[in-house]
Structures are given as structure tokens and as C-alpha cells.
Amino acid sequence: xxxxxxxGPRRLRLEALWSSPLPRSYTNFVGRWLLGAAHTARxxxxxxxxxxxxxxxxxxxxxxxxxPLLAHHLARAGLHLxxxxxxxxxxxxxxVVGQTVALLSRxxxxxxxxxxxxxxxxxxxxxxxxxxxxxxxxxxxxxxELGTARAHGEVEALEALGIDPVHxxxxxxxxxxxxxxxxxxxYLVLGAVAAGFLFAFLQDVPLTPGEYARQxxxxxxxxxxxxxxxxxxxxxxxxALACCFQGLARPLELREVARASTTAVVxxxxxxxxxxxxxxxxxxxx
Amino acid sequence: MPAADPVLELTGxxxxxxxxxxxxxxxxxxxxxxxxxxxxxxxxxGAGKTHLLEVAAGLRAPATGxxxxxxxxxAALRGPVLAALRREVALVYGRxxxxxxxxxxxxxxxxxxxxxxxxxxEAAAEETGRLLAALxxxxxxxxxxxxxxxxxQQRAALARALILRPAVLLLDHPFEWLNExxxxxxxxxxxxxxxxxxxxxxxxxxxxxxxxxxxxxxRWAHLRDTTWTVEAPAPSAAPPPAAREGLAAETPPx
Numbered sequence: 001x002x003x004x005x006x007x008g009p010r011r012l013r014l015e016a017l018w019s020s021p022l023p024r025s026y027t028n029f030v031g032r033w034l035l036g037a038a039h040t041a042r043x044x045x046x047x048x049x050x051x052x053x054x055x056x057x058x059x060x061x062x063x064x065x066x067x068p069l070l071a072h073h074l075a076r077a078g079l080h081l082x083x084x085x086x087x088x089x090x091x092x093x094x095x096v097v098g099q100t101v102a103l104l105s106r107x108x109x110x111x112x113x114x115x116x117x118x119x120x121x122x123x124x125x126x127x128x129x130x131x132x133x134x135x136x137x138x139x140x141x142x143x144x145e146l147g148t149a150r151a152h153g154e155v156e157a158l159e160a161l162g163i164d165p166v167h168x169x170x171x172x173x174x175x176x177x178x179x180x181x182x183x184x185x186x187y188l189v190l191g192a193v194a195a196g197f198l199f200a201f202l203q204d205v206p207l208t209p210g211e212y213a214r215q216x217x218x219x220x221x222x223x224x225x226x227x228x229x230x231x232x233x234x235x236x237x238x239x240a241l242a243c244c245f246q247g248l249a250r251p252l253e254l255r256e257v258a259r260a261s262t263t264a265v266v267x268x269x270x271x272x273x274x275x276x277x278x279x280x281x282x283x284x285x286x
Numbered sequence: 287m288p289a290a291d292p293v294l295e296l297t298g299x300x301x302x303x304x305x306x307x308x309x310x311x312x313x314x315x316x317x318x319x320x321x322x323x324x325x326x327x328x329x330x331x332g333a334g335k336t337h338l339l340e341v342a343a344g345l346r347a348p349a350t351g352x353x354x355x356x357x358x359x360x361a362a363l364r365g366p367v368l369a370a371l372r373r374e375v376a377l378v379y380g381r382x383x384x385x386x387x388x389x390x391x392x393x394x395x396x397x398x399x400x401x402x403x404x405x406x407x408e409a410a411a412e413e414t415g416r417l418l419a420a421l422x423x424x425x426x427x428x429x430x431x432x433x434x435x436x437x438x439q440q441r442a443a444l445a446r447a448l449i450l451r452p453a454v455l456l457l458d459h460p461f462e463w464l465n466e467x468x469x470x471x472x473x474x475x476x477x478x479x480x481x482x483x484x485x486x487x488x489x490x491x492x493x494x495x496x497x498x499x500x501x502x503x504x505r506w507a508h509l510r511d512t513t514w515t516v517e518a519p520a521p522s523a524a525p526p527p528a529a530r531e532g533l534a535a536e537t538p539p540x
Contacts, residue, residue, distance in 0.1 A: 062400070064405050152384060156379070157385075162369040164369075
């Protein structure tokens with residue numbers, strides 16, 4: 001009785017808490033965050049449309065200046081990331097096979113090593129790992145470069161010279177990161193598959209190269225190649241647009257560049273995750 | 287003597303700041319710059335002189351009012367026609383000229399020429415070299431903007447604007463951060479001294495201190511507390527001494 005008396009008011013308070021509406025400050029906070037996110041998404045979509053518009057309308061303009069610039073960004077986003085991609089591919093292949101081979105051998109299902117590689121690396125981890133690599137090694141520096149250029153007024157200087165800043169600064173980066181994401185993803189998948197077999201070989205898994213290749217070929221469909229290309233290109237595009245948007249689309253001061261970089265990373269990761277979820281739905285439907 | 291054609295016309299323009307407060311920088315700006323005129327715009331820091339120059343260059347639209355550049359309305363133009371009009375009106379920003387930090391001075395100067403002519407940066411080396419030599423920058427051509435002092439950066443920004451041979455030159459605070467030797471060079475250049483490269487016939491300069499830069503034949507306007515006033519033309523007699531003698535003395539560091 002005394003215990004009920006002691007705990008009664010507390011229970012009452014809890015019930016009152018559950019039945020009471022959310023504090024206005026909390027709902028306001030969530031509401032503001034959602035509205036802000038929707039506003040940013042709308043601005044990002046507008047920026048993407050402007051970029052595509054400039055790609056179309058200024059295609060072929062000043063190729064003598066733009067081609068070296070494009071080659072520079074392709075090399076920077078693709079070629080310069082090859083060593084890191086190779087390292088990541090080896091780690092990914094070893095991790096996936098290392099984690100699964102023991103379990104598969106225990107249940108006599110080592111025939112599925114190749115299938116696991118396809119499911120894990122080709123469909124999911126490969127594009128995601130490549131996207132993270134491109135974001136961190138190329139996307140973030142792009143935000144810093146563009147944000148600094150914006151803060152120093154170089155964008156207005158370009159406009160004053162009759163040069164479209166989107167054409168000169170954004171288009172080469174978007175093309176570079178998109179193409180590089182596709183190419184690096186292909187390298188990463190091939191590297192991970194090779195590293196996976198090497199690890200299986202070192203673990204004395206009774207699996208010949210021919211059998212491993214047959215398992216992988218059997219697990220792959222034509223659709224996998226198409227969706228792999230589309231997914232990695234989509235990731236590259238989302239990263240490039242998010243980074244260029246945060247660095248360039250708004251007037252910045254130097255002290256705001258660091259915050260813009262963080263925001264770009266968050267926006268790019270959210271965009272990639274959303275795109276990945278959409279592709280999972282496509283996989284499930286097909 | 288017939289009046290020269292107007293190259294810049296601002297009629298009933300109101301300028302507002304880009305920031306969230308959207309405060310008014312200038313009201314009722316009525317300003318006509320005729321071909322061949324030299325103007326000085328004077329006003330305190332933050333008065334909106336740079337904003338006014340950007341409006342005059344067609345880079346920004348005024349909140350209200352009408353702008354005409356070389357007889358055309360930039361707001362009504364798009365694409366290559368607008369780009370061609372903008373090339374006729376060169377705007378050089380102050381405080382180092384906002385050069386592109388990853389390009390050398392020579393590449394900075396060559397970039398607009400090559401972009402509009404569609405040629406590699408190397409192909410413009412001869413023309414760029416001639417202009418850099420005319421402005422005393424040949425020794426610094428291979429340096430990045432961050433490796434030279436702001437006074438030389440400002441001169442490189444001038445070269446970047448001149449390479450397109452504009453009809454109108456708008457200079458935003460060109461005299462900031464200049465030592466006396468550089469200041470003499472600029473005064474002489476603006477006064478029409480022969481340097482081996484033509485100065486555009488129409489020049490507009492902003493400054494916070496009009497007294498130090500009054501040159502013969504210049505007209506002056508003032509922007510202060512959102513009020514725009516234009517000085518009556520000064521009598522042509524008794525021009526202040528020109529400063530051409532400073533030109534030859536100026537040499538870049540090795």
C-alpha cells in the first residue's frame with residue numbers, strides 16, 4: 001500500500017507524459033529541420049537542372065580550354081584514386097570471403113562463395129565503397145576549392161569576364177566524378193573478386209579458379225551490369241552535385257567553407273543512401 | 287560639338303544589398319556615362335560602390351530602374367549575345383583583382399581570351415606576353431597570384447581585363463594597397479600614358495578618397511547614405527598635374 005502510494009504519482013506522471021502532446025519546441029525543431037531539408041533538396045534539384053541545362057546549351061563551347069580541364073578532373077577523380085581503389089578492393093574481397101568462407105565450409109556450402117561475392121560486392125558494397133572513396137578524396141576537396149573560390153569572389157570575376165561559372169567550374173567536376181565513379185567501381189569489383197579468390201585459396205578452400213568464375217558468372221545477370229553502371233554513375237552524380245552545390249551555389253565567407261564541407265558530406269551520403277534504397281526496390285521488383 | 291553616345295545608362299535605379307536584410311544601398315541613381323568619359327565614384331566603405339559597378343557591368347540587376355549598356359538592355363539578353371556584351375564592359379575588382387589562385391599570372395590573363403577564342407592557353411602566349419610586358423609583369427608571368435604582392439595582383443587583374451580589349455573599363459578600388467610607385471603608374475595609365483597597349487576610352491573608378499585621385503577632365507559622382515549625387519563638370523582650365531613620370535620608374539621585383 002505504501003509502495004503504491006510512493007509510486008502512484010510517478011505512474012501518473014508517466015501516463016500524463018505519454019498522453020500529452022509533444023512539446024512545441026520539439027515539434028518546431030523537427031518541423032524546421034524537415035522544412036530546411038526539403039528546401040535544400042529543392043535548391044539542389046534546381047542546381048542539377050541548371051547544370052544539365054548548361055551541359056546541353058554550352059556543349060562544344062571553348063573545347064580547347066574545357067577539354068584539358070575535363071581531362072584534369074577525370075585524372076584527379078579516377079586515375080589518381082586507382083592505388084587506393086586497389087587497396088580497398090583487396091580489403092573488401094578478403095573481408096567478404098574471410099567472413100563467409102568459414103561459415104559456408106561448416107555447412108558444406110562453399111559452392112556459394114562466388115554467389116556471396118556477387119551479392120555483397122557487385123550489388124551493394126562495390127558501388128557504396130567507391131562512392132565513399134570519391135566523396136572523401138575528390139568531393140570534399142571540390143567543396144573546399146569551390147567554396148574558397150566563391151569566398152574570394154572568383155565566381156563573380158569569371159562572370160565579369162563573360163565565362164559561365166557553371167560551365168567552367170561545375171561541368172568538368174560533375175563529368176569527372178560521374179565517369180570516375182563508374183570506372184573505379186568496375187576496378188573495385190574486379191579487384192575484390194580477385195582478392196576474394198586469393199583469400200579462399202590461402203584458406204585451402206577446395207575451389208578452383210574455373211569453378212569460382214563459374215559461380216560468379218552463374219550468379220550474375222545482364223541486369224546486374226546495367227544496374228551496377230547506373231548505380232555507380234548515380235552515386236558519382238549525386239556526390240558531384242551535392243559538393244558543387246554546397247561550394248558554389250550560395251555566397252560564402254571563408255569561415256563558412258568548413259561548414260559547407262560537412263553539409264556536403266551529409267547531403268551526399270543521404271543522397272547516395274536514398275538512391276541505394278531505390279535500387280534495392282528495383283532489385284526486389286525485377 | 288555633338289555629344290558622344292552613352293555607353294552606360296542607369297535610370298531611376300534602386301540598389302539593394304544581397305544579404306537577408308535587403309537594405310537599400312542607393313536610391314534614384316540616374317547616371318549616364320558617355321563614350322570617352324572618365325568617371326570617379328566616391329563614397330565611404332560599404333556605401334555600395336562595388337554593387338553599383340556590378341550593376342553597371344550587367345552582372346546584377348537593380349531592384350528597380352533600368353540599365354543600358356552600349357545602348358542595350360542586359361536583362362533582355364541571353365547566352366552568347368549577353369556574353370559578348372559583357373566582354374565589352376570589363377570590371378576589375380579591387381584588393382588583388384580576384385585572380386584565379388590555381389593559375390599563373392600569364393594563365394590568368396590568357397584564360398578569357400582563350401575561352402572566347404577557343405584556343406589552348408599556350409596559343410595565346412605571344413599576345414599575353416606582349417600585354418604583360420606592357421604592364422611590367424613579364425618577370426612575374428610564371429608566378430601564382432599568391433606568390434606576388436596585391437599591388438602586382440591588381441595589375442595582373444587589369445591585364446586580364448584588357449586582353450579582351452573592352453570598350454569600357456570599370457575599376458573597383460584599384461588604388462587600395464598600392465605604394466607610391468604603383469600609384470604613380472596607375473595614375474599615369476589612367477591619364478592616357480602610352481604603355482604599348484590601349485587603355486579603353488571610357489573608364490570608371492571607385493575610391494573612398496577623391497582628393498588624391500583627381501585627374502584632368504574627370505567627372506565625379508558620390509554615393510553616400512543611399513544618396514547619389516553627380517558633380518557638375520569641372521572647368522577644363524588649370525588641370526592638375528598629370529603623373530606620367532611615374533610610369534618608367536616602376537619595375538617588378540626579379
